[in-house]
Amino acid sequence: MHGYMNAEAFALTISTGEAHYFSRSRQTIWHKGATSGLVQRVRECLIDDDQDCVWLRVDVTGGASCHVGYRSCFYRKMPVGVEQDGPVVLEFTESEKVFDPVEVYGDAPNPTQL
Amino acid sequence: MHGYMNAEAFALTISTGEAHYFSRSRQTIWHKGATSGLVQRVRECLIDDDQDCVWLRVDVTGGASCHVGYRSCFYRKMPVGVEQDGPVVLEFTESEKVFDPVEVYGDAPNPTQL
Numbered sequence: 001m002h003g004y005m006n007a008e009a010f011a012l013t014i015s016t017g018e019a020h021y022f023s024r025s026r027q028t029i030w031h032k033g034a035t036s037g038l039v040q041r042v043r044e045c046l047i048d049d050d051q052d053c054v055w056l057r058v059d060v061t062g063g064a065s066c067h068v069g070y071r072s073c074f075y076r077k078m079p080v081g082v083e084q085d086g087p088v089v090l091e092f093t094e095s096e097k098v099f100d101p102v103e104v105y106g107d108a109p110n111p112t113q114l
Numbered sequence: 115m116h117g118y119m120n121a122e123a124f125a126l127t128i129s130t131g132e133a134h135y136f137s138r139s140r141q142t143i144w145h146k147g148a149t150s151g152l153v154q155r156v157r158e159c160l161i162d163d164d165q166d167c168v169w170l171r172v173d174v175t176g177g178a179s180c181h182v183g184y185r186s187c188f189y190r191k192m193p194v195g196v197e198q199d200g201p202v203v204l205e206f207t208e209s210e211k212v213f214d215p216v217e218v219y220g221d222a223p224n225p226t227q228l
Binding site: 014016017047048067068072073075077080083090 | 115116127128129130131156158159160161162163167168169180181182184186187188189190191192193194195196197198202204207
């Protein structure tokens with residue numbers, strides 16, 4: 001998954017060892033897994049050259065990070081370097097969902113428009 | 115590395131099979147490797163659930179993507195989940211640079227402040 005952190009989210013990630021993000025839509029700290037139980041335990045945290053981006057390797061309780069229900073948010077592949085004839089067709093790289101998002105999140109509002 | 119694309123950069127990435135980004139500092143399309151020769155040939159392009167983020171697996175001519183000279187921009191590790199006593203000390207995960215940035219980029223202005 002890809003997400004945003006502010007300084008507080010990053011500090012919480014470092015001190016607790018669990019990934020915290022900053023929800024731009026909700027304008028609040030987002031402890032990943034607080035609602036779903038799909039907590040991300042940080043095994044490795046790498047930071048880039050100009051220190052505005054971090055890369056986390058995590059263990060995920062429940063084995064899925066995507067709120068849609070897939071293991072990864074990146075569950076579809078784009079064709080690249082080939083002539084496109086008509087609309088792009090995305091290929092699914094995961095065959096089934098790990099969890100049912102309705103069961104996990106219920107009616108909680110989700111600002112992500114799919 | 116982490117970078118930004120606009121619609122044109124993404125379309126160029128798809129059609130050419132080489133990673134193109136949008137330089138926010140220079141406000142222009144950035145064909146990665148145009149200056150350095152360190153072109154990124156896209157082997158796989160995954161897109162996330164709400165389609166505002168892509169993940170590229172690339173072959174890099176020259177074997178390095180970071181303008182500082184390292185293989186990866188993420189060449190340092192943050193300690194996570196441990197009590198910090200004083201300033202955080204970053205651990206280098208790469209022992210040496212792949213190329214000399216001065217040799218490759220010369221005096222070209224670089225907006226990234228390290």
